[in-house]
Amino acid sequence: MKKLITALVLGLLTTSAFAATVPVAGEVTKINAAQNKITLKHGPITNLDMGAMTMVFTVADPAMLGAVKVGDKVTFEADRVKGKLTVVTLTAAN
Numbered sequence: 001m002k003k004l005i006t007a008l009v010l011g012l013l014t015t016s017a018f019a020a021t022v023p024v025a026g027e028v029t030k031i032n033a034a035q036n037k038i039t040l041k042h043g044p045i046t047n048l049d050m051g052a053m054t055m056v057f058t059v060a061d062p063a064m065l066g067a068v069k070v071g072d073k074v075t076f077e078a079d080r081v082k083g084k085l086t087v088v089t090l091t092a093a094n
């Protein structure tokens with residue numbers, strides 16, 4: 001029984017809700033400043049259990065959108081914030 005409980009605790013600790021964000025490579029395909037959103041073609045996001053795809057994210061800070069433009073290669077970190085998939089850091093790759 002003790003082993004089972006330990007396994008359950010370890011299982012909880014390894015779910016994505018507890019995982020730290022990791023840097024991900026992406027490319028900006030669309031910027032929607034009015035809605036505070038950015039579309040990124042991105043590689044796998046391990047902390048969100050997500051494979052490579054193109055999708056829309058909310059940005060944590062509207063100023064992020066002024067620092068990049070469509071076509072830019074970027075490095076970003078994403079997390080689930082208040083139920084929304086959110087870009088929490090964003091930097092142009094070069």
Ligand SMILES: [Cu+2]
Pocket residue numbers: 042050051052053054055
């Ligand atoms: Cu995605």
